[in-house]
Amino acid sequence: MSATSATAPPPPTPPHPAAQTGAARPRPAARRGVELCLLVAAVAISVCGYADVGLARSGAAPKDALSYGAGLGGLALLAHLAVRARARYADPLLLPVAVLLNGVGLVLVHRLDLEPVLGPRAAPAQLVWSACGVGLFAVAVLLLRDHRVLARYTYVSVTAALVLLAAPIAFPAVNGARIWIRVAGFSIQPGEFAKVLLAVFFAGYLAANRAALAYAGRPLPLAGRLKGLRRLQLPTGRVLGPVIAVWLASVGVLVLERDLGTSLLFFGLFVVMLYVATGRVGWTAAGLALAAGGAVAVGATEPHVHARVRDWLHPFASIGAGQGPGQLAQSLFAFGDGGALGTGLGRGSSYLVGFAAKSDFVLATVGEELGLAGLCALLALYALLVARGFAAALATRDPFGRLLAAGLASIVALQVFVVTGGVTDLIPLTGMAMPFLAQGGSSVVANWLVVALLVRISDRARRPDPQGPAPERRRPQLPGNPA
Numbered sequence: 001m002s003a004t005s006a007t008a009p010p011p012p013t014p015p016h017p018a019a020q021t022g023a024a025r026p027r028p029a030a031r032r033g034v035e036l037c038l039l040v041a042a043v044a045i046s047v048c049g050y051a052d053v054g055l056a057r058s059g060a061a062p063k064d065a066l067s068y069g070a071g072l073g074g075l076a077l078l079a080h081l082a083v084r085a086r087a088r089y090a091d092p093l094l095l096p097v098a099v100l101l102n103g104v105g106l107v108l109v110h111r112l113d114l115e116p117v118l119g120p121r122a123a124p125a126q127l128v129w130s131a132c133g134v135g136l137f138a139v140a141v142l143l144l145r146d147h148r149v150l151a152r153y154t155y156v157s158v159t160a161a162l163v164l165l166a167a168p169i170a171f172p173a174v175n176g177a178r179i180w181i182r183v184a185g186f187s188i189q190p191g192e193f194a195k196v197l198l199a200v201f202f203a204g205y206l207a208a209n210r211a212a213l214a215y216a217g218r219p220l221p222l223a224g225r226l227k228g229l230r231r232l233q234l235p236t237g238r239v240l241g242p243v244i245a246v247w248l249a250s251v252g253v254l255v256l257e258r259d260l261g262t263s264l265l266f267f268g269l270f271v272v273m274l275y276v277a278t279g280r281v282g283w284t285a286a287g288l289a290l291a292a293g294g295a296v297a298v299g300a301t302e303p304h305v306h307a308r309v310r311d312w313l314h315p316f317a318s319i320g321a322g323q324g325p326g327q328l329a330q331s332l333f334a335f336g337d338g339g340a341l342g343t344g345l346g347r348g349s350s351y352l353v354g355f356a357a358k359s360d361f362v363l364a365t366v367g368e369e370l371g372l373a374g375l376c377a378l379l380a381l382y383a384l385l386v387a388r389g390f391a392a393a394l395a396t397r398d399p400f401g402r403l404l405a406a407g408l409a410s411i412v413a414l415q416v417f418v419v420t421g422g423v424t425d426l427i428p429l430t431g432m433a434m435p436f437l438a439q440g441g442s443s444v445v446a447n448w449l450v451v452a453l454l455v456r457i458s459d460r461a462r463r464p465d466p467q468g469p470a471p472e473r474r475r476p477q478l479p480g481n482p483a
């Protein structure tokens with residue numbers, strides 16, 4: 001072999017047939033089979049928990065364990081078929097995580113129903129509300145072909161949200177807060193649905209004005225004298241005014257209703273979505289400063305909030321005064337009694353927490369009976385749900401969908417943080433419901449709607465381009481010339 005042939009470049013690699021013809025790339029796997037397998041595992045775990053409660057309390061598995069599993073499995077199958085029919089490329093983890101959280105919540109409410117001092121049974125009603133939530137999930141997935149349609153109803157959404165927030169003012173307070181509408185034995189918490197509508201409004205408005213929010217405006221006062229603030233600018237009042245007015249109106253109504261937990265949720269949602277829309281860290285710092293100032297002012301002037309702040313700072317004060325432990329102290333005792341692995345489902349003393357064991361302090365039952373390991377596993381499920389929501393936000397190509405997915409994921413994250421921080425004495429109690437876990441029909445239905453919107457957005461983000469890539473233009477090859 002000659003030296004010339006030994007050093008000659010290799011022949012050019014022929015282009016892929018798809019590049020020559022301009023054909024579409026291979027479609028990514030829909031992974032609906034993976035979703036179905038995970039749903040079976042989620043239902044099985046819930047049924048095992050239900051049976052374990054019966055074994056702990058009576059020494060035998062409940063007779064209705066199979067019917068419970070069949071009911072939960074039927075709901076999961078209905079949601080799966082809706083996703084398979086209209087959202088084939090949706091994230092396969094969103095629905096199974098939601099079903100597992102809902103199933104664990106039903107088990108915990110059933111377990112707490114076995115304590116007579118905690119009031120009438122709530123598990124049957126919770127199961128009915130769960131069925132309504134899954135039904136709403138299926139309807140949303142089947143009828144909402146494209147999430148971008150919601151951007152047309154930006155101002156309709158904010159009007160409906162403000163009406164829902166203001167409606168409970170006309171009804172009596174429950175446990176110090178006016179957040180319920182009660183008519184003829186039927187009750188609903190409209191703020192749970194208002195949070196979804198406000199997320200739609202913030203996403204629609206910020207997507208339409210994100211450029212003006214990020215770049216237009218005037219420097220902050222005293223920005224020239226402070227080196228770190230020289231680059232920060234306030235948007236014009238014409239652009240930022242409407243969204244701040246809506247936020248102030250919603251928070252003001254909630255302050256009148258003494259629902260500071262939802263006020264904190266809306267404030268966090270506003271700051272997160274403003275940061276996602278503009279990419280300016282200064283908004284986060286300003287939001288935290290305003291939140292701290294508002295919390296101090298409300299805590300000093302509102303007696304209901306001041307009492308919760310006092311309990312947060314001194315959770316064991318009632319013990320020293322000879323009045324016995326309060327709910328927060330009992331919650332901390334429950335976490336300590338659970339240790340690393342817990343006492344086992346049905347073997348704890350959740351009745352000591354009191355009437356809020358099924359709602360505000362349901363996480364204390366998890367910490368006592370499932371221990372630190374079970375609590376971390378539960379929080380990991382919430383983290384996975386939030387992470388997949390943000391993944392859908394990053395993958396979607398339209399600004400409205402990106403903002404809406406980020407806002408919906410932030411709603412779940414903020415709720416979990418506020419509730420967990422309250423029952424562990426990290427922050428003052430707010431009275432919010434743990435998503436999918438605590439007793440509350442409005443919360444369950446609204447959170448299923450959140451999951452439905454995330455499923456729809458993730459389907460749009462993962463769906464392949466039907467037209468495929470444009471054909472690649474290659475310069476003609478001459479014999480003997482390398483590519």
